[in-house]
Amino acid sequence: MIVRICLINETLMKFVFQPWQLLLLIIAGWINRQQHEVIEYLRTENTVLKEKVGKKRILLTDDQRRRLAVKRKILGRKQLEEFGTLFTPNTILRWHRQLVARKWDYSDRKEKKQGRPSIREVIVELTLQFAKENPTWGYDRIQGELSKVGYQICDSTVANILRAHGIEPAPTRKRTGSWATFLKSHWDVMEAIAFTSAEVWTKSGLVTHYLLFVMELKTRRVHFSGCTTNPHEAWMKQMARELTNDEDGFLQGKRYLIMDRDSKFSESFRSFLSDQDVKPVRLPPRSPNMNAHLERFFGSLKSECLNLLILFGEKALRNAVTQYLEHYHAERPHQGLNNELILSLDDPPAVDAEFETTERLGGLLRSYRRAA
Numbered sequence: 001m002i003v004r005i006c007l008i009n010e011t012l013m014k015f016v017f018q019p020w021q022l023l024l025l026i027i028a029g030w031i032n033r034q035q036h037e038v039i040e041y042l043r044t045e046n047t048v049l050k051e052k053v054g055k056k057r058i059l060l061t062d063d064q065r066r067r068l069a070v071k072r073k074i075l076g077r078k079q080l081e082e083f084g085t086l087f088t089p090n091t092i093l094r095w096h097r098q099l100v101a102r103k104w105d106y107s108d109r110k111e112k113k114q115g116r117p118s119i120r121e122v123i124v125e126l127t128l129q130f131a132k133e134n135p136t137w138g139y140d141r142i143q144g145e146l147s148k149v150g151y152q153i154c155d156s157t158v159a160n161i162l163r164a165h166g167i168e169p170a171p172t173r174k175r176t177g178s179w180a181t182f183l184k185s186h187w188d189v190m191e192a193i194a195f196t197s198a199e200v201w202t203k204s205g206l207v208t209h210y211l212l213f214v215m216e217l218k219t220r221r222v223h224f225s226g227c228t229t230n231p232h233e234a235w236m237k238q239m240a241r242e243l244t245n246d247e248d249g250f251l252q253g254k255r256y257l258i259m260d261r262d263s264k265f266s267e268s269f270r271s272f273l274s275d276q277d278v279k280p281v282r283l284p285p286r287s288p289n290m291n292a293h294l295e296r297f298f299g300s301l302k303s304e305c306l307n308l309l310i311l312f313g314e315k316a317l318r319n320a321v322t323q324y325l326e327h328y329h330a331e332r333p334h335q336g337l338n339n340e341l342i343l344s345l346d347d348p349p350a351v352d353a354e355f356e357t358t359e360r361l362g363g364l365l366r367s368y369r370r371a372a
Contacts, residue, residue, distance in 0.1 A: 062099065119161065123151050127161045138170040187218035189255040190281075192294045195231070195262060196301070200311045209317055210264075212239060214250050214257075215294045220334060220342055222297055223250040224321055227314065236269045244276040256281050258291055293336070300328070308364055323360045331358060331367035 123146065130142045137145075139155040139162075146153060162169075193214045200209050212225040225239050243251045251257065257273060258281045259265045270280040283290045305324040311317045333339040353370040360366075 065099070119153070119157065120151075123153060124161055126151065127158055128165055128167070131162055131167050136170055141170075189253070190218075190258065191216050191251060191254050191256070192258040192291050193265075194260060194291060194294045194298070195264060196298045198227075198306050198311065198317055200314060200317050202313060209314060211317075211321065213294065213297070214243060215297060216250075216254075217258075217293055220293065220297075220337060222294075222325060222328065224325060225250075227317060227321075231264045233266050233268055236264060236266060237272055240269055240272045240276075244273065244278060251276075251278050254278055258283060260288070260291060261285055297328075305361070305364065309361070320361060324365065327360050327365040327367065331365075331369075 126146060126149070127142060130137060130145055134141075139158045142158050143153060143155045146158075159169075191214055193212070196211050196213065198209050198211060200207050207229055209227045209229055210231045211227040212231070214223045214225060215221065216223075223243075225243065226235075228235055243249050246252070251273075255277065256279050260283050265280070265282075270282075273280050288295050301321075301324060305320055309316075309320055311320065328342070330341060330343045333341060356369055356371050358367045358369070
């Protein structure tokens, strides 16, 4: 017994006093401590992320779910619960079940549904276009127009398309035609008139000037009739004479003039127009959308020009309006005209010519084109 104890002590003394073994123990302890510190940091970081995300759902790809599932298998369920990870073991198991179910999902191999094929989108679009642009056309007429462009469908299909998009049959659709359709059908002989105002500084202070504009709806050409601080009845009758002048009147050849119910468009003004074969069309009260083209012009005039200037005197106001109208007609593209100019160039310049910049009102209005 004594001999065995001595041999054990001798063996322990040899182990303790070997320097490389002692160094190995020190390094192993240091590495273990470093790993614990890294793990503690990651646990803290994970807790912060959970607090940040809260109850929001974290969306992962299938590849990310597979990677997490592999690591989960290595650690085991118990260690995952101890660490308090973002995704619980039950969540990872649910991912696994979903992937298994997706593997055995053969729904994409099922036979396609039988029956009539769906109507092509181009046919639907053309049917709706024909019906909206031609309120008097019935199902048979629309069917005939479609056959002319190469699409053979029956009239019941036309009826189904219109019914699905809330469009009534021809008789009802004719009675409830839109204002836009009415305007387009009379554009050649119709114009619109309206007032807008501008504030001008004079010797007596800030004075309101009323500006009278007339627009040819088809071309969007705008005529500036005049401006005054007091649009009384006599002034309005003078404007009517100038607009209906046989030589250069802006209303020459027109039959209808749209106007709102502003009291400045007095009965004598309307009667004078009627005597000149121009019928005044008064809009319902509070309906600026029925004179939308001219109202949109007023918005452009003010946002692009008048609201950006401090006007001193009527002369400055007239000059600003004149400069803007020249820019509006010959230099500014219009979305309502497919981004074309109202007064297009007769001979477009060569594409390799140099660029020219046109500036008006000190650079407030600017346009670009190639040199002639």
